[in-house]
Amino acid sequence: MVHRAPKIAVIYYSTYGHVHTLAKEIAKGAKEAGAEVKLFQIPETFTDDILKKMGAAPRANDPVITIEELQEYDGYLFGFPTRYGRAVAQVSAFFDRTGGIWAKGALIRKFAGVFTSTASQHGGQETTALTTIPFFAHHGIIYVPIGYASPDLTNMDEIIGGSAYGASTLAKGDGSRQVSELELRIAKHQGETFTQVVGQYVR
Numbered sequence: 001m002v003h004r005a006p007k008i009a010v011i012y013y014s015t016y017g018h019v020h021t022l023a024k025e026i027a028k029g030a031k032e033a034g035a036e037v038k039l040f041q042i043p044e045t046f047t048d049d050i051l052k053k054m055g056a057a058p059r060a061n062d063p064v065i066t067i068e069e070l071q072e073y074d075g076y077l078f079g080f081p082t083r084y085g086r087a088v089a090q091v092s093a094f095f096d097r098t099g100g101i102w103a104k105g106a107l108i109r110k111f112a113g114v115f116t117s118t119a120s121q122h123g124g125q126e127t128t129a130l131t132t133i134p135f136f137a138h139h140g141i142i143y144v145p146i147g148y149a150s151p152d153l154t155n156m157d158e159i160i161g162g163s164a165y166g167a168s169t170l171a172k173g174d175g176s177r178q179v180s181e182l183e184l185r186i187a188k189h190q191g192e193t194f195t196q197v198v199g200q201y202v203r
């Protein structure tokens with residue numbers, strides 16, 4: 001029997017680039033594990049003027065996900081920074097536009113994982129993942145944590161992001177901290193293990 005590769009969309013929002021860096025590494029891990037992967041951005045709700053005042057990085061080139069495209073994938077790895085301990089408003093705005101496909105049950109038995117970025121060590125990495133799960137539950141999307149399969153997650157030699165809920169990084173208040181090697185490894189691991197889970201289902 002010929003098996004098709006799982007189709008995975010890495011869908012991110014990133015103001016200053018940290019989540020974008022994680023997204024690229026997660027996509028790499030998923031691809032190496034055999035997925036057909038595409039990177040997308042979550043639609044922007046802010047004007048260019050607001051983004052300029054926030055000192056946002058120039059917009060990345062990846063396409064913006066549409067509701068139609070969402071239905072074409074088996075699994076989604078959603079990445080977004082923390083705002084007040086939960087996902088950026090752009091994530092909520094995007095899911096608020098999915099009522100039509102929710103009514104059709106179009107995303108039932110799709111899969112999702114989450115990755116994030118906070119400024120500080122206890123700024124809400126886990127709460128950001130946790131408070132995003134209702135979007136998946138209501139759509140019938142199966143949430144896939146990474147657990148502690150990666151030994152890097154219990155590393156105590158340095159400050160790191162990453163939890164059982166998903167890969168993450170710490171950006172520092174001024175955004176000057178960059179994604180570390182360990183955090184990149186955890187991100188790649190998330191891409192790989194998510195692909196294994198979705199791939200098993202597709203088979």
Ligand SMILES: Cc1cc2nc3c(=O)[nH]c(=O)nc-3n(C[C@H](O)[C@H](O)[C@H](O)COP(=O)(O)O)c2cc1C
Binds near residue numbers: 020117123124
């Ligand atoms: C309005 C606002 C609220 C934020 N709230 C938090 C927070 O609750 N905890 C935290 O650690 N960082 C917080 N941050 C910092 C962002 O999480 C940080 O800029 C982000 O993780 C960087 O990711 P990016 O480079 O992908 O945009 C906040 C930033 C903004 C602009």
